[in-house]
Amino acid sequence: MVKAVVLGAAGGIGQPLSLLCKISPLIDELALFDVVNTPGVAADLSHISSVANIGGFVAAKGDFKGEKPETEEAKKQALTGADVVIIPAGVPRKPGMTRDDLFKTNAGIVKDLIVACAKYCPKAAICVISNPVNSTVPIAAEVLKEAGVFDPKKLFGVTTLDVVRAQTFVGEITGEKDPRKLTIPVVGGHSGNTIVPMFSQAKPSVNIPADKLDALVNRVQFGGDEVVKAKDGAGSATLSMAYAGFRFAESLLKAAKGEKGIVEPTFVYLPGVEGGDAIAKATGCEYFSVPVELGPGGAEKAINILSSANDYEKKLLDEAIKGLKTNIEAGVSFVKNPPK
Numbered sequence: 001m002v003k004a005v006v007l008g009a010a011g012g013i014g015q016p017l018s019l020l021c022k023i024s025p026l027i028d029e030l031a032l033f034d035v036v037n038t039p040g041v042a043a044d045l046s047h048i049s050s051v052a053n054i055g056g057f058v059a060a061k062g063d064f065k066g067e068k069p070e071t072e073e074a075k076k077q078a079l080t081g082a083d084v085v086i087i088p089a090g091v092p093r094k095p096g097m098t099r100d101d102l103f104k105t106n107a108g109i110v111k112d113l114i115v116a117c118a119k120y121c122p123k124a125a126i127c128v129i130s131n132p133v134n135s136t137v138p139i140a141a142e143v144l145k146e147a148g149v150f151d152p153k154k155l156f157g158v159t160t161l162d163v164v165r166a167q168t169f170v171g172e173i174t175g176e177k178d179p180r181k182l183t184i185p186v187v188g189g190h191s192g193n194t195i196v197p198m199f200s201q202a203k204p205s206v207n208i209p210a211d212k213l214d215a216l217v218n219r220v221q222f223g224g225d226e227v228v229k230a231k232d233g234a235g236s237a238t239l240s241m242a243y244a245g246f247r248f249a250e251s252l253l254k255a256a257k258g259e260k261g262i263v264e265p266t267f268v269y270l271p272g273v274e275g276g277d278a279i280a281k282a283t284g285c286e287y288f289s290v291p292v293e294l295g296p297g298g299a300e301k302a303i304n305i306l307s308s309a310n311d312y313e314k315k316l317l318d319e320a321i322k323g324l325k326t327n328i329e330a331g332v333s334f335v336k337n338p339p340k
């Protein structure tokens, strides 16, 4: 029996992500939680003739702080018994905003939801999609540490959309008809120049013409802005993110079932993952997205490809590290020294 939970399930990402979970043969039970509209989303999905049973759990409308008893009960019902929790709860960007501008609202939302995860499903794998990922993952880790249930092998910042974009955009340049065949590691964090695509480590190797490299790197780093601009006030990437979030969750579930050789870049707490210490020392960052070998216990091994960076990528990494340190510190201190 595998139970998956989507927190923020009625949103732009949450709905298509829940659809993908509902039709996945890897998921037997699916719980949807949001502060609005989950009964409708759940009723709709429940008519699909697939394996997963479905339950919708809604908190009282407008109760964003989770203070009402019925909110707590809904979280409890949704999360109890969860194997994997996927979190796209929180506000998205509008044109002109950075992901860091979302911190003010989303930091508290993620903190509250992780408090509930610590209470009701302390052993679940937790996948954080809510932005700014560079800060919300440290927030989640600190909350889990405070609750005494932090397992760094089970906490993941979802950076898969950066990998998906890198595959797609490289495919457009090289003419690869099935970009999924390209393995392109994207490391660092998940915003602007903290995102570092490492084309030198692509498998099979790819040949990016020198005059196209800067623009390609920039497009991977700022792909999110492209969507925010095109949606013109109606939010940010939702459908491609649902695809990417499901792809990551599916990799976790396959690895949990014993499938070998599954590697996905993801933003993890390095000191808690085998092989991570060396990367933390080299970067000075405790959190970093690197290719991680997944297994039954979650993140089995962090793979250090940073030492293979070429000179161009080393410069990108230096920039990324500067931004990441500030973002990580903001997340840690949000929990350690909560705003009054």
Ligand SMILES: NC(=O)C1=CN([C@@H]2O[C@H](COP(=O)(O)OP(=O)(O)OC[C@H]3O[C@@H](n4cnc5c(N)ncnc54)[C@H](O)[C@@H]3O)[C@@H](O)[C@H]2O)C=CC1
Binding pocket: 007, 008, 009, 010, 011, 012, 013, 014, 033, 034, 035, 036, 064, 065, 066, 088, 089, 090, 091, 092, 093, 102, 106, 109, 112, 113, 128, 129, 130, 131, 132, 133, 158, 159, 160, 161, 162, 190, 235, 236, 237, 238, 241
């Ligand atoms: N990691 C990544 O690569 C990406 C992350 N994102 C982020 O994902 C988040 C969600 O984006 P969208 O789905 O487009 O936003 P949305 O506004 O369409 O949906 C968010 C959902 O979260 C719910 N929500 C708010 N507070 C909640 C709480 N305390 N508990 C449960 N649910 C709550 C809302 O009711 C809403 O249904 C944003 O922060 C966005 O920046 C978006 C794209 C890519």
Ligand SMILES: O=C([O-])CC(=O)C(=O)O
Binding pocket: 092, 093, 099, 131, 161, 223, 224, 225, 227, 228, 236, 237
């Ligand atoms: O750009 C945004 O705000 C949403 C996001 O994280 C992405 O699309 O990569």
